[in-house]
Amino acid sequence: GGKALYPSTVLMNAIPAKVAGVPRVVMCSPTASGAIDPCLLVAADLAGVDEVYRVGGVQAIGALAYGTKQIPRADKIVGPGNMYVAAAKRAVYGTVDIDMIAGPSELLVIADESADPAHCA
Numbered sequence: 001g002g003k004a005l006y007p008s009t010v011l012m013n014a015i016p017a018k019v020a021g022v023p024r025v026v027m028c029s030p031t032a033s034g035a036i037d038p039c040l041l042v043a044a045d046l047a048g049v050d051e052v053y054r055v056g057g058v059q060a061i062g063a064l065a066y067g068t069k070q071i072p073r074a075d076k077i078v079g080p081g082n083m084y085v086a087a088a089k090r091a092v093y094g095t096v097d098i099d100m101i102a103g104p105s106e107l108l109v110i111a112d113e114s115a116d117p118a119h120c121a
Helices: 007-019 038-047 057-066 083-092
Strands: 026-028 051-053
Touching: 007 038, 026 057, 057 083
Parallel strands: 026 051
Antiparallel strands: none
């Protein structure tokens, strides 16, 4: 949703919710252009997302935690975000359930001497 598009994140969050029997799965995604990227919408459709809202970041956390005129309150908020999203999730924990307070992602690249360092970086 934010600066990069990750349809895989939509699938990794929505499919387990559907398998677990969650009755209402919502996706929030920010949009600078006014339209959510079609790749994210296809992933949401394939994963069985019930509602999609054009809002992201801290605003989405607040909307889902407390509800708005357009966005009903959620029971649980899951998914990645930047440090501001992590802070917002920390702030609403107890009002609404969250998955976790995520920190920076960690990555390990395994390469041998034949690998191009620029590609590995």
